[in-house]
Amino acid sequence: MPLSPAAERESAVARVVGAPAARLVVALLALTVLTRLPSFARTPWNPDEGYLATQARQLADGGVLYDTVVDRKPPFVPLLYRGAFALFGDDSLWPVRLAAIAAVVVGAALAASLAGRRWGERAAWTAGICYVFLTVGLKPEDTQAATFEVFMLPWTVAAMWYADRGRWLGAGLSVAGAVLSKQTGGAVLLPVLFLLWQARAGWAAWIRTTAGAALPVVSAALAFDPGRFLYWIATGSGSYLSADGAGFKPLLRALAGTGLLTLAALPLVAALIHAARSRNAARSRTTARSRNATRSAVQRAPLDGTGDLWLWLAASLGAAMVGFQFFGHYFLQMVPPLALLGTVALHELTARAATMALAATAFLACGFIGWGFTDSRAEVDHARRLADTVRSYTDRKDRVLLWGMHPEGYWLAKRSPASRYLTAGFLTNFSGGRGEARVGERYAMDGAWPHFERELRRRPPELIVDDSRGKRYGVQQIPTLRRHLARHYEKVATIDGSSFYLRNRPEIRSSRASGAPH
Known part of the structure; x- marks a missing residue:
């Protein structure tokens, strides 16, 4: 007896969360360790790591966050460093390097699960692998460092994972986790709300989502003094967020960041372009087919049902542009939606073409890894x-x-x-x-x-x-x-x-x- 669409989807989910999922997670862990080996070859990678390490020591000496220990960032990552130093000592960054590996694996596994639920087991493997490869697709000092974006990304993917399953409180709490890792993580709230609207959920779902997103942030503000908390993570950075008088430097940095990430994802971008053209071609045949046949062709075209992913990508790009600083690591926020969109595009190719595109992505990732080992010290x-x-x-x-x-x-x-x-x-x-x-x-x-x-x-x-x-x-x-x-x-x-x-x-x-x- 044939399965209903809902049963088929649940069957696909079962395949992704069973024994194959264990193998997938092991594979993702191995790939993440390999892609992040350069991170252990240099300490520190950038000033953010030095800042966080110094903050952690200040906190250990009795400092108070947003008072005697300050930064323009939310509290999660400084406290993570403080906890790692308390457990393993403060003379090395290897504990936070391992935490960064764990963060990448969690984000990749969640992206794989999200893809597997929508498009099947093959898509789950593709999404997880693409996610890992793209996380090293920028300058090594931006990707190999254990800093804010690395720990923010799993929260953003978790928000979409929960929203895709209609678990709105979990989605809201994950948004809050992203915000408390870095303010721009809140951009994921837009695609979460899009899924909430698309699901035609009731007021209770809206309340659970917004409460989940707001309460942890409000609690953090109360814990660290609302005035100081608001000043350091929002209102005190007016001049810093202005690009007045900077000329073309911010634009050049933006082009460099987007260019490097596009290079790392070039096979996926090519597949997306191919998929978009296929969709347009299906729509252009309206005069040659009946209305029903045309509707069926369009429904089978690539990229259908990915509106939330495109919104996620656009929101992430917008978040990377806030403040006109355009540091390379800002563009890491685009990795999860880009990996998933690339996955659905590859899913529409033949198995051979998709394998070749994935191999090309791996080859490009190897180039970025090599760059990490040879980068100037x-x-x-x-x-x-x-x-x-x-x-x-x-x-x-x-x-x-x-x-x-x-x-x-x-x-x-x-x-x-x-x-x-x-x-x-x-x-x-x-x-x-x-x-x-x-x-x-x-x-x-x-x-x-x-x-x-x-x-x-x-x-x-x-x-x-x-x-x-x-x-x-x-x-x-x-x-x-x-x-x-x-x-x-x-x-x-x-x-x-x-x-x-x-x-x-x-x-x-x-x-x-x-x-x-x-």
């Missing part, structure tokens, strides 16, 4: 030399100020920051994603300089390092800091273009006045 080597010099001039108990955009120096040097502002960007509005537009004291976050000056008076850093290396936020172009250095510090060294200023203590000044050696 100049910035990491500079950070290590800077940290070695900081240690030579200070004791473990001393506080230091690294005036630059590379907070990994604190973690590498094992020295405590003298300020809650771990980069000069908070005090000058400098951003690597935007360049040197609108940089200076007057563009700082509201209230930042008075607070910073109080920190300098209350607990003066033993050493200040100007790590600007010729950029516009250098101390000689920041009047308040320049005057402070002239009064209380003496330049003692220059390493790789970074200047080191040691504090003039009263006892040192008196020993110099009496002719005693120092």
Whole structure:
């Protein structure tokens, strides 16, 4: 007796969640480990990792998030780093590297399950594998680092996984998890609401979804003080989110990010174009077929029933553009919907053509992995030399100020920051994603300089390092800091273009006045 469509779908789900699913998860784990091997070959990969590692140490020393320990990001990932350091020590990033592997596997498995429910077991394998390959399809410093987007992605896929099954509370809670990992994760709420509308669910479903999305975020705000929480993750970043005066640099960065991800997904993009053309061709035959036959052809055309995925992709692209920074890792948010859309396009090809496209995607991923092993280590080597010099001039108990955009120096040097502002960007509005537009004291976050000056008076850093290396936020172009250095510090060294200023203590000044050696 033939099965009904609903029974057939449940049968496909059973095949994906049974023994084949176990094999699929093992395969995804193996692929993820292989694609992320470069992550273990370099520490840290980018300033975000150094920032998170330094924050975790500050929290371990009694710091308070959004008070003495600050960033423009939600709390989940800093607390994840703090937990990993508490369990395994804070001298290495290998625990969070393993956590990143787990995050990729979870996201890939959920994407595979979502594809398997819709299009069958073959699609499940294709979606999971494509997901893993695309997560390394950008610059290595953006993909191999264990940072915000890596831990945000599984939440976004989980939101769609729950919504696809009509489990609206789970979908809302997953949206909240994405938001608490990074604000732009909230973009997944749009396709979730689209599925909710498409399902013609009642008011109870809408309430469960919105409550699930809102309550965890509200609870986090209450836990960390609503005013401070809102300021740091939303309202305090007005100048930072402006592209005024940046010229073409943001546009060039956007083109670079989308270009690299498109290259990594080129076989999938080609399959999508082919599928779209097939759909248009089916529609163009309206004059040659009857209405019913035409309707049947269009219904069998590729990409039908993927409106939520296209909306997800568009929302993710929009989220990557918020703030006009266009850092490469922002584009990772597009990976899940792109992998699923590529899957449905490959699903419409012959088995041989789909296999060739998947093999080409694997080949491209190998190129990105090789790039990860051969990528320049100049910035990491500079950070290590800077940290070695900081240690030579200070004791473990001393506080230091690294005036630059590379907070990994604190973690590498094992020295405590003298300020809650771990980069000069908070005090000058400098951003690597935007360049040197609108940089200076007057563009700082509201209230930042008075607070910073109080920190300098209350607990003066033993050493200040100007790590600007010729950029516009250098101390000689920041009047308040320049005057402070002239009064209380003496330049003692220059390493790789970074200047080191040691504090003039009263006892040192008196020993110099009496002719005693120092």
